[in-house]
Amino acid sequence: EQRFGLELDIDRFMIVAGSDFNMGAMESKGVNIFNTKYVLANPETATDVDFANIEAVVGHEYFHNWTGNRVTCRDWFQLSLKEGLTVFRDQEFSAAMSGGDENEAARATKRIEDVRVLRQMQFAEDAGPMAHPVRPDSYVEINNFYTMTVYEKGSEVVRMYQTLFGRDGFRNGMDLYFKRHDGQAVTCDDFRHAMADANGRDLAQFERWYSQAGTPRISVTTSYDEGTRCYSMTLTQGYAHGAPAARATQKGPLHIPFAIGLIGPDGADLPLRLEGDASAQGTTRVLELTEMQQTFTFADVMVKPLPSLLRNFSAPVIVDYDYGNDELAFLLAHDSDPFNRWEAGQRLATRELLALAGRAAAGQPLDVTDALVDAFRRVLTDESLSPSFRELALMLPSETYLAEQMTESDPAAVHAARQFVRKQLATALKREWLTAYERNVTPGKYEPTPEAAGHRGLKNLALSYLPELDDSAQAVSLATAQYEAANNMTDRSAALSALLNAQAATGNDVASKALEDFYVRFEKEPLVIDKWFALQATQRGTAQRPAIETVRALMGHPAFNIKNPNRVRSLIFSFCAANPAQFHAADGSGYAFWADQVIALAALNPQVAARLARNLELWRRFTPALRDAMRAALERVASEAKSRDVREIVEKALA
Structure with a gap:
């Protein structure tokens, strides 16, 4: 309200929440409709991430009153006019609420989180058959255009105006936009013209950001x-x-x-x-x-x-x-721009991980350079850096992101390389991880503040590395004690995840007791049971029991309901989208499971089915054996799924 001078024009901001809503939320003026996931929270049932997401989504829908309702879209092709602008506003709001207006590191942490999502998901969309401009010029099914490109890339396009003109210039453009168009249905060009006129600049060329697809x-x-x-x-x-x-x-x-x-x-x-x-x-x-x-x-x-x-x-x-490796290490140590400090570390890790993935695919021995270990040690022990920044800097790039950087994606090789590096970092930095764990404990009453969340995040990241040790007894002991003593869901779920990782690494049954306790304790809390399903769906499994067997068994659990979108996302989506090494199993079992679920969901909930269908749209980028199995699964869905939403996705993927 202070930043843009925009307040709600009705006395009460009203929300109704349901647990069977396909979307996150919807900004209908008199009463917003929300998924319970983005409203309901208390320390026992919601994590730090949940609290932050609720704040962001409530902010997003509140901001839509002006950027979406009072000034709305002339037609569906202008969807990013309201969504890209409102995502930008909610990102700026979240950065400010985390202390970003006074603290550059806090602002950078939010920026890093947003860019990680953009790169992993929107860049992949740009590289695939569903690529489209921020302002599409055609569509088959409009439900399929609530996309990362319209929302997240659209937000980046809006942010570039602020980068060009500064905060004051951007505010001047916003003020002119509302002065001209309050109460109207307008276009992306109208917003661009307001920015240009308010700042005395020619932005004719800038229009290409709206009409050209690709990264x-x-x-x-x-x-x-x-x-x-x-x-x-x-x-x-x-x-x-x-x-x-x-x-x-x-x-x-x-x-x-x-x-x-x-x-x-x-x-x-x-x-x-x-x-x-x-x-x-x-x-x-x-x-x-x-x-x-x-x-x-x-x-x-x-x-x-x-x-x-x-x-x-x-x-x-x-x-x-x-950049040379020494140069990246120098930037990680010295760059005054916090985002680029993080970026240097990610580049260094990505380069090493991709080289190791190539060696893993060729059956060659693996080793980790001292440069990477030393870079991690410096960040981990640098108390001048905020815990939240260190947490992000010490996270290895995801397996999905790494696979997308390969000429031919090889999920098994990427997983082998990443797990090897995690094990080496756990071993070489065991003392430092344990110190970070101890120093970032947050005693007393739980507070969902950015500062406390940063400490919990770094502590739980340290805990996540320790099960990789050859002797994981200490990790199991720490995780068990944390689980039993936890007064908040962040610590409890992180401890359970660590126990599941230790179980996968050793084959020893160290997690079943906590897993059972978690279910019994929260049986009446649907959103928490979603976490219970997701934690199991994303574990790496063992040779004796691959993750797909666990997922198939859980589909028969009394608490699973395929008609509930949140439950589907927690189990089926978590396995198919967030467990790449297990989903892309060489025997094709993951793809057969995916096809079964897309076909079943197409008859029940076409929007959710279409989202799941997109999981194989980059199939041409994979190794030949996986590619053939994916194509067969796509062809089966194309012939059997009775949904226009789904057919658009799979037909474009196969074209």
């Missing part, structure tokens, strides 16, 4: 002239791999705000003066890339710098720059 790719080359003290940076834009439908929309260069910094050998930011400027203008500069290739030259650069590229993820693009 832009920026190649960066640099050179330093010691004699003239000039540093040149050449940016070349293109697109990442994408489907033919996406490539057909790519008509010309985008207007890309590309924020950069230059870092000296001492780790300090250098002042930035572009050639032609009278004086240096700060230590972060937003370069505006508007051509296919542009060179920017900085003057008075007294030492050869290391570039810090795309600070704060200033545009939804992929950056190609040939």
Whole structure:
């Protein structure tokens, strides 16, 4: 309300919540309709993530009063006008509520969380057969266009206006937008015109962000002239791999705000003066890339710098720059931009994990470099960094994200590599993990504050590594004690997850007692039982009992109901989308299970079925044996599923 001057125009903000709602929430003006997942919480039943999500979703729907209801969409193609803008507003709200207006690290933590989701899910959408622009120009079934592109990439497009014009300029554009259009049904172009007119800028080229599909790719080359003290940076834009439908929309260069910094050998930011400027203008500069290739030259650069590229993820693009491992470690240690500190660590880990995945696929021995272990040790022991930032920096890239970086996705090789690295990090840093666990205990009454949540997050991340040790007895002891003493769902569910991991790693039955207790304790709490199902669906299983056997057995559990969307998401979606190594089993059992469930759901709940159907849309990117099994499953669904929503997905995937 303070940030944008927009208050609700009715006396009460009213919500009705149901447990059988397909969506998260809906902004109908008189009374919002919510899924219970995004309303109901208390410390015993909801995690820190649940509390944060509830705050964000309530904020999102409240903000829709102005960006969605009072100014609404002229037609369905303009859906991102309200959704992209409102996602941006809820992201900014959550960052502020976590202390981000006063604390750059808190703001960066929220930014990192949002970008992780964008990269793993929206970039994958851009690379597949369902790729479409932020403002689609056609659709078969509108339910299938409530997508990551419309919402999350749409939010990034809105954020770029703020990056270009600053907070004040963005607010001026918002004010003009409402002055012109309050009470109207308008278009994405109307919003763009308001931003342009309020800031005296020509944004005609910026329109391509709305009409071109695919993920832009920026190649960066640099050179330093010691004699003239000039540093040149050449940016070349293109697109990442994408489907033919996406490539057909790519008509010309985008207007890309590309924020950069230059870092000296001492780790300090250098002042930035572009050639032609009278004086240096700060230590972060937003370069505006508007051509296919542009060179920017900085003057008075007294030492050869290391570039810090795309600070704060200033545009939804992929950056190609040939950093050395030592350079990435340096950025992780010294970059003043918190997002890029995290990014450097992720690049370092991704590079190592992909190399190890290649070795695993070839049956070669694996080892972990000292550089990665040392980088993790520095972050883990750096008490000047917030616990929430350290938690994010110490999370390895997900198996799904790593597989998407491969020319041919090999989930088994990725899983082997990632598990090997987790084991090596657990072993080499055992003492440091235990210290982090002890120092981040939050005694006393549970408080869902960002600070306390950060401590719990780092503590529970440390706990998650310890079951990887050859001798996991200490991990089992810690997890059991934490489970029994927990006064909140965050700690209880993390302890149960650690016990399930220890059970998978050792084959010893160390989790069944806690698993049974969890169910009995929360049998009357549907949202908690959803967690119980999800925890089991995402465990890595054993040779004796692969995860799919557990999932099939749980489908016969009295608490499972395929007609309840939350229950379906907790069990079926968790296995198919969040357990890649088990889902992509070499025998094809995961795909057969997927096809069974899509066909069954198509007759019961076409929207949920269509969401599940998208799980195989990138099938062409996998190794040949998996590819053939996926195609067979898709063809079966195409012939048997009685739903237009589902058929659109699978027919585009097979085309």
